[in-house]
Amino acid sequence: MTVSMLQSSYLNYIENPNPDDFGPSIESFLDWLEKPTAMLLTGKDSSKIRAVCTLLHGNEPSGTKAIFNYLKSKETPRVDTLFIIASVEAASADPLFANRMLPGKRDLNRCFRPPYNDAQGQTAKAICDLLLHIKPECLIDIHNTSGSGPAFGVAIVEDANHVALTSLFTNDLIVTDLRLGALMELSEKDVITVTIECGGVQDHSSQIIALEGLQRYLSSEHVLAETGNEYPVNIYHNPIRLETKNHGEVAYHQHPSDKAVITLPEQADKFNYGMLPKDECIAHLSEGGLGQLTAKDHLGNERLDEFFTEHKGKLYARHPIKVFMATTSPLIAKTDCVFYFIGYNTG
Ligand SMILES: [Zn+2]
Structure with missing residues (x-):
């Protein structure tokens, strides 16, 4: 599969971007991205791919800042890594990181199921198609909560792999049977997915949780459950x-x-x-x-x-x-x- 075949008019696709092109700040990084963008980074081991999505909501900056910092560090991830930064236009609109979505548009994290008949639906479908094509071993979707609060994970499946992934970021996991068309519902299509709510935008801890969790996720040899390992995660249902x-x-x-x-x-x-x-x-x-x-x-x-x-x-x-x-x-x-x-x- 060539790069051009992975391009979509709703989702830009770039392999091994040069971080020097991003400019000095998160603003210049958003300008460089311009629209929903997937970036594939070659890791030390290319036999596996891990995926990270963020900015499905344009007013939730912690994940984007963590990815920006990670890319700027020019570190090589343990395995190949796909980064997806979604609502770039909503986040870039003035004032910066204030719009969950652009006026009149649907909530992108409710669009991961048919119908896909608007731009938001097409973007969600392009993200899904790319992930199902690339088949990562797992996917983390980083969000901020709209109020202040501690971090927690959300998943639709309760098993050792979802718990192990959560434990890289936080000790609380909500397991829900509610289906809203959210990206984490990809767990139903064999992509192990956990949503990480890393806390409110105003909470200093949110940025640290996003940064440190991302670092663990990208540098660890194993992020899925290993037999014999205990993961200290509290689980809350529905x-x-x-x-x-x-x-x-x-x-x-x-x-x-x-x-x-x-x-x-x-x-x-x-x-x-x-x-x-x-x-x-x-x-x-x-x-x-x-x-x-x-x-x-x-x-x-x-x-x-x-x-x-x-x-x-x-x-x-x-x-x-x-x-x-x-x-x-x-x-x-x-x-x-x-x-x-x-x-x-x-x-
Ligand atoms: Zn969100």
Whole structure:
């Protein structure tokens, strides 16, 4: 297969780029990339390929910065490595790294399943086609969470290989049966894939986790499970999404907003740390109360009343819950979800 055959109008393909061409900064690197780009780097051992994808969301820079640093170091990876940097145009739009996707475009990490009938779908399909052609031994997809929080992995398969990959970056893994058209669903097509949420953009630790994890992933002889090795990873199954019904407004303020069905504290991402006890007020609810919220599990069953209760216009958990991906963005909260949670309903 020649380089030109791996090119697509939706995904640029380059072999062994010269890092001197990238310019001095992450901005100049994005300018050089120009559009979604795959770069293949020859490793010390060319019998295997590992893949790294990042920037499926243009406002999540940690993975791109880690790849930029790695390439600039001119180190040779242990095995051949395919880097994919996806939403270059969205990330480059002013202000830099502020747009998850360009206005009017679909969320690229929801496009890895048919129909592929728009530019986002075609880009996702080009990424999939390249990966299925190149057949890497595994794939890591690096993201940032929209609020502050600790790092964790997400996978759709729970086995030793997915756990071993996660352990290169973090000690927590969420295994979900929910299918949204995300890149990690390639695990169903025999590409072992783990999404790494390396923490919020504002968290200094996110950059360190992305950099150090990438370094381990690219320099280790083995990254998949080896018999006899123990991987200290906590596994959480099927987190449930807390959402507002019909994309009801979400606000972040000390006092209840009269425009929003739910008002969370301005630092709602504090819920991402540790356990959320049942006596901690999560939010103020407007007059419609709990009925304006929904928390359906991956089977589509409504679980709201099982896990949440309302007392004097305030929302509480009925039992301690573990919260993931609590955002402080009203737009993400209303169009995606307020947060994900795992309940410990011990009855
Ligand atoms: Zn993301």
